[in-house]
Amino acid sequence: DGGITQSPKYLFRKEGQNVTLSCEQNLNHDAMYWYRQDPGQGLRLIYYSQIVNDFQKGDIAEGYSVSREKKESFPLTVTSAQKNPTAFYLCASSRIDRAEEKLFFGSGTQLSVL
Amino acid sequence: KNQVEQSPQSLIILEGKNCTLQCNYTVSPFSNLRWYKQDTGRGPVSLTIMTFSENTKSNGRYTATLDADTKQSSLHITASQLSDSASYICVVRSAADSWGKLQFGAGTQVVVTP
Numbered sequence: 001d002g003g004i005t006q007s008p009k010y011l012f013r014k015e016g017q018n019v020t021l022s023c024e025q026n027l028n029h030d031a032m033y034w035y036r037q038d039p040g041q042g043l044r045l046i047y048y049s050q051i052v053n054d055f056q057k058g059d060i061a062e063g064y065s066v067s068r069e070k071k072e073s074f075p076l077t078v079t080s081a082q083k084n085p086t087a088f089y090l091c092a093s094s095r096i097d098r099a100e101e102k103l104f105f106g107s108g109t110q111l112s113v114l
Numbered sequence: 115k116n117q118v119e120q121s122p123q124s125l126i127i128l129e130g131k132n133c134t135l136q137c138n139y140t141v142s143p144f145s146n147l148r149w150y151k152q153d154t155g156r157g158p159v160s161l162t163i164m165t166f167s168e169n170t171k172s173n174g175r176y177t178a179t180l181d182a183d184t185k186q187s188s189l190h191i192t193a194s195q196l197s198d199s200a201s202y203i204c205v206v207r208s209a210a211d212s213w214g215k216l217q218f219g220a221g222t223q224v225v226v227t228p
Contacts, residue, residue, distance in 0.1 A: 004157075042116060042203070042218030043158075058215070090157050099145050099207060100165060103216075105157030 003027065006091050006106035012114050013078065013085060021076045021109045023091030031096045032074035033103070036060060037088040046089075049074055050096055078111060086112050117141045118206050118219040126225045127194055135222045137187040137204030145209040149178050149189050152201045152221065161189070161202075194226045 004025045013019045025032065031050050035043040045058030049068040063082025068074055074093075078085045091106040118139045127133045139147070146165045150158035162171045162178040164187070171178050175192045191198055201221040208217065 006157075040220055042118065042220045044218075045215060092157070099209070100163050102148075102160045102163065103158075105159070107157050108155065110155075 004091055004093055004104055004106035006089075006109050008109060009107070011109055011111045013111060014114050016080045018077055018079050019111065021078070021089055021091075021111070023074045023076065023106060024072055025074075025091075025093045025104075026072060027093055027104060028071075029093035029095055029104070030071070031094045032068065033092040033094075034058075034064070034066065034074070034076045035090045035092065037090060037108075043090065046076065116220070117217045118204055120202075120204050120219040120222050122222060123220075124223040124225070126227060129194060129196060129226050129228050131194055133191050133194060133224065135189045135191075135202050135204075135224070137189070137219055139185050139187070139204070139206045139217070139219075141185075141206040141208045141217050143209045144182055144185070145207040147178075147180055147187050148205040148207075148216075149176070149187075150203040150205060151176075152203055154200070158203055191224070194224075196226050196228065199224060199226045 007022045033048040034046040037043050044060050046064050047066040049055035065077045089109045092103040094101045094103050121136045148163045149161040152158040161173050161176050164180045166182050177190045180187045201223050203221045204219040206217045
């Protein structure tokens with residue numbers, strides 16, 4: 001099956017702890033993205049990457065970090081500097097050869113603070 | 115201020131009935147507009163993508179319209195089914211934004227009742 005796999009589905013973070021959310025795609029897409037979704041708000045871009053070993057900050061990058069060592073993988077680390085991490089996190093991927101390229105989303109990770 | 119506003123925030127409809135969701139945007143210059151369907155606890159799935167030159171696009175029982183002059187779009191659901199219960203998200207891309215950025219509305223929550 002082609003698609004995007006996010007894990008875990010649910011994650012709990014203790015105060016002062018860093019946690020890493022996994023995102024893997026087998027669609028051969030160049031671009032990958034991380035979004036944060038809070039109730040009643042639109043998705044907000046955290047980081048995105050168009051190519052291996054390169055990524056750009058989105059609108060709310062503070063307290064988060066990413067890496068793109070392989071085309072298929074784009075893990076997101078929520079650091080202890082992110083004071084309000086409770087949210088639904090969505091990973092997405094797309095081709096980049098046209099402005100109308102569809103985003104394909106994973107099924108999300110719900111992060112909560114203990 | 116959010117550049118993509120959706121209305122209503124939520125609605126309840128009877129199975130078999132039609133409904134129309136609205137999206138107003140201020141994003142400029144315009145590149146394309148997308149509608150996504152998001153089931154609870156899942157990632158969004160693309161329904162339609164429209165560029166400036168397209169004013170109607172259908173995907174099964176979903177029909178999207180676009181008026182780029184008034185910066186309005188609508189999503190019409192025909193003969194609703196219980197499986198249409200979801201959040202519907204309007205997303206707009208500006209031709210001026212850096213490549214990875216999209217503007218997301220907060221979504222309209224649709225509940226279809228038997």
